[in-house]
Amino acid sequence: MRVSTRFSDSIHLLAFLNIYADQHLTSDLIASSIETSPVVVRRLMGKLRQAGLITTTPGSAQPALAKPLAQISLLQIFYAVEGDKPLFAVDPKTNPECIVGGNIQTVLQQYYQDAQTAAEARLARTSMQDIVDNILVEQAKKEALPHN
């Protein structure tokens, strides 16, 4: 498949709302930063709003973070936009007549869940505050270099 950039783009979007909070935040402006279409941005905002991470006003360009940066973890964002898809997929259709085919799902389920939980624990430990801080640090590094 085409690999999903929803998670990545959502983090981008939330950082943008914070850093450019003083601007007129239309879906068009946000889309120009992510380099996607305004409709995609509005769809992402829909998911993030449902998850309680942002607030929006129909008809008016004033999306805003619903909580402080430090209280929004990458895991919350991940669940908001990709929450239904496991990281590792178990083949759902195997031959139940076979010792392997009849039991593999049950067995893999546990180990896959363990691995996913390990990754999620990491995502839970990182907040949008960390992301924004790092973005600003990277930007400062660039500006410290001589310009040509």
Add this chain to the structure above:
Amino acid sequence: MRVSTRFSDSIHLLAFLNIYADQHLTSDLIASSIETSPVVVRRLMGKLRQAGLITTTPGSAQPALAKPLAQISLLQIFYAVEGDKPLFAVDPKTNPECIVGGNIQTVLQQYYQDAQTAAEARLARTSMQDIVDNILVEQAKKEALPHN
């Protein structure tokens, strides 16, 4: 995209090679357990052979594990068949003129890598021996139940 079951099916395949080592292991037989086509099985075996996990003989149905079960970790299998794809995708195309768009990739890269490494560490800790043991335990549980 359609979600990949290569990893899952490869674990299935390796377990099958061990448990049914005494059978005539044609790609057709293996395919009937995974409920896929023989060509898909041969393609998976190709990857697993390249990764040094199994040995095969062209023209002859005798695939076999290249090492003991305990020395094959889930991580090795994952790399063999999905190794090129990161678990979390960074949107590669964002507006470099923007503070967020110009730095988000660099920042996400680190955090995504951390999360992926955490998951991989888990996969590295589990071997095909664990998988096969668990499959046999599950099977024994079923056989202990009264049959109708």
Add this chain to the structure above:
DNA sequence: CTTCCTGTAACTATATGAATTACTGTGATT
């Protein structure tokens, strides 16, 4: 030399995600 099988390439079918088009309805401005 015939049969069974692997290894692959080429093609088709299907699923997911993103982009596009189009529309409804809200809010702000005059």
Add this chain to the structure above:
DNA sequence: AATCACAGTAATTCATATAGTTACAGGAAG
């Protein structure tokens, strides 16, 4: 209240990753 800017969302199209299928060359084993 009329108009304009914009959010929200459905429906469609387009692109791409995977799996399934067909086809065939070549090895193994009787």
